[in-house]
Amino acid sequence: MKNKFLFLLFLFLSFNFFGQSIVKNVPFTNIGPSVMSGRVVDFDVNPDQPTEFYVAYASGGLWYTNNNGTSFTAVTETAPTQNMGDVAVDWKSGTIYIGTGESNSSRSSYAGIGILKSTDKGKTWTNVGLTDSHHIGRMIINKNNTDEVVVGAIGHLYSSNAERGIFKTTDGGKSWKNVLFIDNNTGVIDLSVSPTNPDIMYAASWERTRKAWDFDGAGEHSAIYKSTDAGSTWTKMTNAKSGFPSDGGVGRIGLAAFSDDVIFALLDNQNRRPAEKKVTSEGLKKEDFETMSTVDFSKLDTKKLDEFLKTNRFDKKYTAKSVKEKVENGSIKPIDLSVYLTDANSVMFDTPVIGAEVYKSTDGGKTWSKTHKGFIDGLYSSYGYYFGLIAVNTKNEDKVYIGGVPLLKSVDGGKTFKSIGRENVHSDHQAIWVNPNLNGHVINGNDGGVNITYDDGENWTKNNSLAVGQYYYVNVDNKKPYNVYGGFQDNGVWYGPSTYKASKSWESTGEYPYKRIGGGDGMQVQIDSRDNNLVYSGSQFGYYTRLNIETGERLSFNPKHELGDSPYRYNWQTPILLSPHNQDILYMAANKLLRSMDKGENFEVISGDLTTGGKKGNVPFGTIATISESPFQFGMIYTGSDDGLIQLTKDGGVTWSKISDDLPQGLWVSRVIASQHEKNRVYATLNGYRSDDFKAYAYVSEDMGNTWKSIANGLPDYSINVIKEDPTDENLLYLGTDNEVYVSFDKGQNWQVFSHGIPKVAVHDLVIQEREKDLIIGTHGRSLYKANIATLQQYNTVKNKTVALFKLPETRHSSRWGNSWSQFSKPYLPNIEVSYFTSNAGTVKLEVLADEKNVLYSETLKTDSGFNFTNYDVSVSEKSLKSYFGKKKIELKKGDNGKCYLPKGEYLLRLTSGNVSVTEKLVVK
Template identity: 80%
Template sequence: MKKIALFYSFLLLSTIIFAQSIVKNVPFTNIGPSVMSGRVVDLDINPNQPTEFYVAYASGGLWYTNNNGTSFSPVTENAPTQNMGDIAVDWKSGTIYIGTGESNSSRSSYAGIGILKSTDNGKTWINVGLPDSHHIGRIIINKNNPDDVVVGAIGHLYSSNKERGIFKTTNGGKSWKNVLFIDENTGVIDISVSPTNSNIMYAASWERTRKAWNFDGNGQNSAIYKSTDGGSTWTKITNPKSGFPSDKGVGRIGLATFNDNIVYALLDNQNRRPAQKKDKKNGLKKEDFKTMSSSDFLNIDSKKLDAYLKENRFDKKYTAKSIKEKVKKGITKPVDIATYLEDTNAILFDTPVIGAEVYKSTDGGKSWSKTHKGFIDGLYSSYGYYFGIIAVNTKNENKIYIGGVPLLKSDDGGKTFEPIDKENVHADHQALWVNPNASGHVIDGNDGGVNITYDDGKNWTKNNSPAVGQFYYINVDNKKPYNVYGGLQDNGVWYGPSNYKKSKSWESSGQYPYKRIGGGDGMQVQIDSRNNNIVYSGSQFGYYTRHNLETGERFSFKPKHELGDSPYRYNWQTPILLSDHNQDILYMAANKLLRSMDKGESFEVISGDLTTGGKKGNVPYGTIATISESPFQFGMIYTGSDDGLIHLTTDGGNSWKKISNDLPQGLWVSRIIASQHKKNRVYATLNGYRSDNFKPYAYISEDMGNTWKSIANDLPNYPINVIKEDPTDENILYLGTDNEVYVSFDKGQHWQVFSNGIPKVAVHDIVIQAREKDLIIGTHGRSLYKANITSLQQYNNVKNKTIAIFKLPETRFSSSWGSSWSQFSKPFLPKIKVSYFTSNTGSVKLEILADEKNVLYSKSLKADKGYNYLDYDLSVTEKSLKIYFDKKKIAIKKADNGKYYLPKGEYILKLTIGKESSTENLVIK
């Protein structure tokens, strides 16, 4: 209960901080995109009306539809997090439980804050416990009592903890009992209840440990448990005699219960496959070179070796002839051939594990048998931890579905499988619902949103109206209107117009406003400022492409190390940077910094290893995560690594200096930013999320990193992903955390919550379009948001004024104001947005004047301390017609909506607080 009290204290503090923020009224607008969607983690469908259901997105919140996915509305806008693990709905009472914190254990799986509950269909939410569970696998509501709930908690992702296993409440979350605890590294990933008896449940425990450099998703404690009393007590039912694997290779398990006794399990079996006999006819293998002697290597047929080198994309400079010469001289060894092809990421795909297996029990879990012969190849490789869903049609024992990269169906109880996803269905399947009352009706949630089929996968509809894109990185060009570019989790790289407005009109034109220019997990983007059609973008682990958007020309690159050297280690989000001093120069970082002088055609190494050297594991680590070059000096470059090191060179890489000794050690350097205002100024943010450390770390240095000062003093406990300087005012900084956006007007001494219109969602990147004075926010779960910051950039000019109006936009007169094309269309209503600043909360009087004496319109308003906005509809009172316009012989017709609107001319907009006023010219052309 102490943890719950602490949570509510923190929530109250967050509410107070927002209420006191002087920028709380500055509006953000979502500018999409939505068509590619984001990762779905769970679905809950009304069994009596399947066109009504909820969809939970990994980091995009909970959404509701009652028209079969034609449209969705968000129901967690006012919730304290958008990080979803699992949902459960009692459709009779309207009670919803959300298990926050994604269960997939991916590098982008965000932690949660426990169990959220709503008893009014999602209008309001309360936290009812388990705040230290971090990640929730499954929630089961007793169909006869919505206060009786069983929860499977996976626990912390990057560290050990006790709040994991199975918890049960009988009073709606007022208190919880840990009814199954295995150990501090083993949680529960899935629970399945018998559709014929709510007392019978099966649960899957999962032992897993993740570090920034390694993921072990299997262990002796991964097993299946059973309860016959509604989840109050549990018994382990898998053991060496049961027929179900029970060794250290047991990974994630998904469960699907047909009735009390028949249950299916999808196992990620991480045990190694039996050794295969080598077929010499297949030619050379990478493994051959690891044990090959130099003499044997020199005897390889050169044509055969050249073919191998070409097939494996060795640099063109490496030929059979050149390598053999180096082997003869002792410069190169045969093992270097194998090493050249290896990187940490290759382990994910090269490791020959058994992989996916389906097991079935017909006696309530006492015994199990594998349903199929051989291997289910192609469902997933060695990363089965990311999947684990299995579903059974509860009216047909033999009809089952399993999800991985493809979606597979079996009509014979798992003996054979066939793929049923089509060209409009995204890969990577995470959630399934099978309609027992309508054979072939399946709703699928995947990494690209929601798909629905009524003919068992022959045809699918795509239901992706929510803007729930998971952006990693964003950028803008200088076109008019300018475009926004960004890389998304598992959805490639897209770009689109900054004036995007949500509309379905594109379905008629066939042209969605955003365009895709890359696949995989989309990462960083750079745009050539001389020609905005030249774009560099890429995917995970350093695979990049230079695009010409006008001609369609593409050039792909991923620099390779020299033969004989250690392979480069590329970060998941490999950083690239076009030099401001010469847009032909491209920097790219692995564990060393690489530089291209010819637009990525060739690269040279300009540093040694700028990390601590990496660690043994199956995830690339010890990599450069961020690069920044000073706009004041070419070759003055900062790098920050994922293991906590910051380096500086002032001579283009000839010499480097480590400048992070006085900073906290071992944290991910999420950003290093060379100031655009002062040559010696630099900002750094560190992120401890990958060790379950949620503290904010932000620093400024005025002497190129020789000394650092913390600027995170009044920030709440959310890890920081990005910091950005304002281009016009050196005192203004913007900052994105795993939950909010902030702005500082005094170089980080104090921070203001800056999130009007944005829910509590992770912010991965911030970019400013300087010409238009727009701030773009790239969220990891709610796509993109835009705010105009013209007025914010004037803060230090107005902060001491009682009231100040910012420059008004010019407006063009239209005779159609207040009119409509027909009785069935809405009238065209003009408006201008007036932004103003007040030093205190109070009442404000708005007046529109023709001159100093003639008031044409007036209204009283309430204003908050700080920035305020009002919409003025350009109308005038009927009284003002006689007082002013009639005397001036200016005829104004009444519009169709009964209002009178200002004619062309120049007017004065005046705001008054007490005795203080501010005016601004209002021009209607």
């Protein structure tokens, strides 16, 4: 109850925080994209009408369709989070439960806030508890009693906690009982109930510990449990005698019950594979050098060594001759050739674990047997923690589906499998629903959205109409209209027009407005300001490309350390930066800062290790996470690391100084920004997400980091990802957190919520298009939003005025105004956005005047304190038109909609608050 009270108090404070925001009416527009979608985590399908279902996205909220995915409606726009773990629906009553917080335990698996419940199909939501569980694996509603719900809670991702295991409520979430608790590092990832008997349930526990530098996704407490009383009590079923692995290598387990006694399990077996017999080969392999002596190395065939170096893309300066000389003089050892090829990707993909295994029990979980011989290669690699997908057709025991990379189907009970992914289906699979009443009908959720098949995977439709992309980074060019670029989680790098409007018209042309220019997990982007066609972009762990979009010319680079030195440690989102002083100069960061003077052709190291030195683990750590060069001085560069260090060089890397000693230690430096207004000013944000610390850390220094001042006053406990200065007003700052965007008009002394029209979603990046005065928000779950900030940039000149009216956009007259092409089409309606500022809430009078005396239009508007926006449709009363324009013998025509519109000319728009009036010219060309 204490956690629930704190949550409600937090919601109250957040509401009041938003309610007093003077920018709460500034409109944001979603500008897509949608075609690449985002990660799906769960479905709930109406069993009586399978064209009706809900789909939950990892960080994009819950959506509903009743037309088989042709279109979707957002269900969680007003919910306090978009971070989904699982959804469960009672279709008879329409009651929806959401287990918030993603279950995949990935780098961007955001924590939730407990269980949300709606009894009005998502119009309103109530938090019904388990707020400290953070991540929910699965929920099951008793089909005979809507108030009876069983929840598998995984618990915190980066720290130990007690609110994990299995919880049950019998009163619709008013109270919960922890019916299975194992320990503070073991939660429950999956639940499965017999399709015919709600009393019989199975659960999969999962022991996992994740740190920023290491992830152990296996342990002896990972096991399968069973309940025969609808989840009230549980018995552990797997042990050394059961036939199911029960040692420290047991990882994530997925479950699929076929009947009371028949249950399938998909195991991520993290035990190492037996050593394979070496197959003799003429070519040299990386492993050959791990134990090779200096003497044996000197005897290597020169041609074979040269071939090895070339095949494995060693730097051209390393030849068989030069490498042998280095080994001979002792500057390197043979093992250094193996180390040279070891990076984060090789560790992630090459670890020789057993991987995916399918087990089956026919006696209610007492005994288990593996359904197949050998290994299911190519499904899990070494990161099975990301998947765990298994399903069985409950009318056909032999029809089993498992998912990882790719999606596999078995028609013989798991003895053999074949891939059923196709060219329009993403390769990473997270959720599946199998229709037991229509053979071959399957709904699949993956990292690229929703796919549906009716012929068991031979053909799939792609149902991606939702802007639920998971951006890591965004940038803009200077074209007209300008383009927006960005990298997506598991969906590469794309760019597209800032004028994008959601429409299916592209399907008739085959040309989607956004274009893909890179694969993998899309990361940072830099655009040459001299030539907007020259773009630098990349994927995870420092694999980057320079691409000329116009010619298609491409250069790939992933700078390597010097042979004999320690390998570079690249961050998952490796930072790159084009120097504002010379666009030929590209900075790229590992644990050291690298610089290219020739557009990425060659790199040199310009620093020592700018981190604390890394930690032993299977995730690169001790890496640079952010770079910023001062626009005032070439070579004045700041770096921030994932282990809390901020470093500064004033001489292009010749000397460096650590400037973060006075800041909180050990946090991820999510952004460091050299001011574009004052040379000595620098901003920094720190992020404790990877230690389950969600406090807001934001700082400014006016003396190059010698001293720091906190500017996080009043911000709620959301981790901060980015801070940006306004290019026009030095007092104006923008800040993106894991839940909202904020703005400050006084350099961070006070903050206000700036998220009108944007749900509660993680914001990874912000960028400003200076010419158009647009702020672009890159969300990790709802793609892109755009707002014009021209009015905000004038705040400090109007803040003391009773009312201020901002310049009106010109509009071009059209004979189409109010008219339609036919009786079946809607009239074309003009619109002028009127933006204004008022110091107090109340009402204002809006008038359109032909001159100082003749009023053509009048309307009273309700206003809030701060910025306000209204749309004027350029219509006027017929009476006023006739009385004024009739004297001028101007022919006036009504539109098909019966309205009269302003003729071409110049008018005044007047705004009056109390006894204060302001005017702006209104031009109809």
